[in-house]
Amino acid sequence: MAKEADRFSSAHEGDREPLFATRRRTGGLIAFRFFAASVFGCICCIWLYRVVEPLEKDENRTGFFRLIWLVMLILEIWFGLYWLVVQSLRWNPVWRSTFTDRLSRRYGDDLPRLDVFVCTADPVIEPPLMVVNTVLSVMALDYPPEKLAVYLSDDGGSQLTFYALAEAAEFAKTWVPFCKKFDVEPRSPGAYFSSKSNVLDSAAAAEVAELYREMATRIETATKLRRVPEEALFKYGEGFSQWDSDATQRNHATILQILIDGRKDNTIAIPTLVYLSREKRPEHHHHYKAGSMNALLRVSSKITCGRIILNLDCDMYANNSKSALEALCILLDEKEGKEIAFVQFPQFYDNLTRNDLYGSMMRVIADVEFNGLDGNGGPLYIGTGCFHRRDVICGRKYGEEEQSDEIVEAEKTKSLASCIYEKGSEWGKEMGVKYGCPVEDVITGLAIQCRGWKSAYLTPKKEAFLGVAPTNLHQMLVQQKRWSEGDFQILLSEYSPVWYAQGKISFGLILGYCCYCLWAPSSVPVLLYSLLTSLCLFKGIPLFPKVWSSWFIPFGYVTLAVNAYSLAEFLWCGGTLRGWWNEQRMWLYRRTSSFLFGFMDTILKKFGVSESAFVITAKVAEEEAAERYEKEVMEFGVESPMFLLLGTLGMLNLFCFAAAVMRLMMNSREAGGDVQKMGMQFVITGLLVVINWPLYEGMLLRKDKGKMPRTVTVKAFVLALSACTCIALS
Ligand SMILES: O=c1ccn([C@@H]2O[C@H](COP(=O)(O)OP(=O)(O)O[C@H]3O[C@H](CO)[C@@H](O)[C@H](O)[C@H]3O)[C@@H](O)[C@H]2O)c(=O)[nH]1
Numbered sequence: 001m002a003k004e005a006d007r008f009s010s011a012h013e014g015d016r017e018p019l020f021a022t023r024r025r026t027g028g029l030i031a032f033r034f035f036a037a038s039v040f041g042c043i044c045c046i047w048l049y050r051v052v053e054p055l056e057k058d059e060n061r062t063g064f065f066r067l068i069w070l071v072m073l074i075l076e077i078w079f080g081l082y083w084l085v086v087q088s089l090r091w092n093p094v095w096r097s098t099f100t101d102r103l104s105r106r107y108g109d110d111l112p113r114l115d116v117f118v119c120t121a122d123p124v125i126e127p128p129l130m131v132v133n134t135v136l137s138v139m140a141l142d143y144p145p146e147k148l149a150v151y152l153s154d155d156g157g158s159q160l161t162f163y164a165l166a167e168a169a170e171f172a173k174t175w176v177p178f179c180k181k182f183d184v185e186p187r188s189p190g191a192y193f194s195s196k197s198n199v200l201d202s203a204a205a206a207e208v209a210e211l212y213r214e215m216a217t218r219i220e221t222a223t224k225l226r227r228v229p230e231e232a233l234f235k236y237g238e239g240f241s242q243w244d245s246d247a248t249q250r251n252h253a254t255i256l257q258i259l260i261d262g263r264k265d266n267t268i269a270i271p272t273l274v275y276l277s278r279e280k281r282p283e284h285h286h287h288y289k290a291g292s293m294n295a296l297l298r299v300s301s302k303i304t305c306g307r308i309i310l311n312l313d314c315d316m317y318a319n320n321s322k323s324a325l326e327a328l329c330i331l332l333d334e335k336e337g338k339e340i341a342f343v344q345f346p347q348f349y350d351n352l353t354r355n356d357l358y359g360s361m362m363r364v365i366a367d368v369e370f371n372g373l374d375g376n377g378g379p380l381y382i383g384t385g386c387f388h389r390r391d392v393i394c395g396r397k398y399g400e401e402e403q404s405d406e407i408v409e410a411e412k413t414k415s416l417a418s419c420i421y422e423k424g425s426e427w428g429k430e431m432g433v434k435y436g437c438p439v440e441d442v443i444t445g446l447a448i449q450c451r452g453w454k455s456a457y458l459t460p461k462k463e464a465f466l467g468v469a470p471t472n473l474h475q476m477l478v479q480q481k482r483w484s485e486g487d488f489q490i491l492l493s494e495y496s497p498v499w500y501a502q503g504k505i506s507f508g509l510i511l512g513y514c515c516y517c518l519w520a521p522s523s524v525p526v527l528l529y530s531l532l533t534s535l536c537l538f539k540g541i542p543l544f545p546k547v548w549s550s551w552f553i554p555f556g557y558v559t560l561a562v563n564a565y566s567l568a569e570f571l572w573c574g575g576t577l578r579g580w581w582n583e584q585r586m587w588l589y590r591r592t593s594s595f596l597f598g599f600m601d602t603i604l605k606k607f608g609v610s611e612s613a614f615v616i617t618a619k620v621a622e623e624e625a626a627e628r629y630e631k632e633v634m635e636f637g638v639e640s641p642m643f644l645l646l647g648t649l650g651m652l653n654l655f656c657f658a659a660a661v662m663r664l665m666m667n668s669r670e671a672g673g674d675v676q677k678m679g680m681q682f683v684i685t686g687l688l689v690v691i692n693w694p695l696y697e698g699m700l701l702r703k704d705k706g707k708m709p710r711t712v713t714v715k716a717f718v719l720a721l722s723a724c725t726c727i728a729l730s
């Protein structure tokens, strides 16, 4: 391998054309900076208002009122500073483009080995048919098959998944050559055959489609019956014999089976395919996905030892067969590419509806913010759709020599995936993917960047990978809780971007990390601000300047400018107006439930009270729920503390707004004054009510199974009503 590395770096000395280009924005950027400066100027005015205004003589201003005023000042300082931090993501964006033709000219098929790691963990919420579609899509990537290997890590230790993979191995012999011969896209057979428009109209295609359908039926039937057919147990006996009779998901020996060995069998041009289920024992922590990634790193090093590693979640199929070549344009570039440790593609989904009810796409993050991060040193590693250099993820520092990894085939390969292998080693610490954090990906990427490496972000026109977004509110909130909690833990950990990364990565990138690491704590100010605004409206206490006073200008300008900009940005990124509105709702819900719970759990964890776990996101929904998802009807359905909180806050807003409107109508003489004094509060609380409309519908009007459970509605109602009563009487 040492020689091979040499070959890649120096043999093409004469050929100096870069393999990728980096584009920066110029014109628009200056306009943006002016705009940002104007907003910041107004933010300063708001702070000034809070400081200066209470000094005015006003007999109504009691001690309690001053306290509220102080809280408002603190919250506005937080929002202002957070806004500043977020600008780092827009200050210096870059876009990368690649020259795959130059890559082909220079290297032909002489490319480094590529190992693809696909992780799955549960055959029920991650259906084996979906998993093998992902596997098949990467096996058919535009890449020399003898250089490509696909590893499936099954944390579910499921015979069903193994069975599906064994079936896929057979089907691959037809599918891979078919894709290459006819250059089909996308290369997930499920996605390809379900898209009516691009399926070839030929006998060959019809034959492959039939084969696929037969395989899919077999896999789905087995999954439904939760039983592998008898003849398959026999046919793939070597694999199935590795399951002990008492094996369970959490307690079993290592299962390792090379289903296709591309190293030996050169007659069929199909990539190597390996199934791995690492050993699990109840007394050993398995470290979730990070644990399986590290087991994969070790086991694959003894089988194919790809110099490049692509990591995919089991639902992210390859939608663009050129993605590996595109990533290599960056990693093999002789000049700038040398300092780049990993190439991240965005997470896109193929199950989104038009207006993206749950804001799953995170359009602006993918199309704006990550380019901003790239300009400051590189995007975060987000766990899927990411090409790594093996030796870097294993711990190599920037500037160190790449080590040669000899493939010595040993009988002991299996032991590399045992529970005790990592005891007393650096795995999970300085080597491989890090343990102990719910976002193992982000912290690992940060550590790599702190070792001197950069990363790059690639967004080809045709999305490289497509996954499955959560299709109900609860799942979405749970996923967001895990992310916010994990990112906040990073902020408090020894790898904190604020302390540890100081001097190791650029200041802009530190701020970039902070945007996400501060998600969890940002819940508290949003909660307080919205509560204070509506409760004070209810009590008739004005919190903002009068509508006609000049102090109102900065408030009005900041509110309008920030929201108009966010809307424009959303539309530029291809979103719809409705989609933006939905995203604003999710912005609020995430903060007042997911992030808040993530924040509290992190604090509790610091005191050793709770343990954070990795709750896997389901990738299937039952039929009726799926229909509601298609129609963009918000799905509640389950009892959850997060819903109770959202419901209570929603009701509280409604009561406060209703009470204030009633007061307006009853004494219409003072109405004008009331509106003037509290115009801004009316608007904010009113908007909160409007944005909560799907919530009220779910609580009060709907009858289907996806409505808010009755118990939650009643509890929320009682809680909100008692809160209002207490406040009214106080
Ligand atoms: O014990 C576990 C738990 C999960 N997984 C796999 O990890 C992947 C991601 O899990 P998912 O439930 O889909 O979580 P998401 O929130 O969608 O995942 C995002 O966020 C995670 C960190 O929170 C990253 O690990 C993922 O790569 C990233 O896509 C899936 O393929 C799982 O099968 C395992 O292999 N073992």
Ligand SMILES: [Mn+2]
Pocket (backbone or CB within 6 Å): 313, 315, 467, 468, 617
């Ligand atoms: Mn996922």
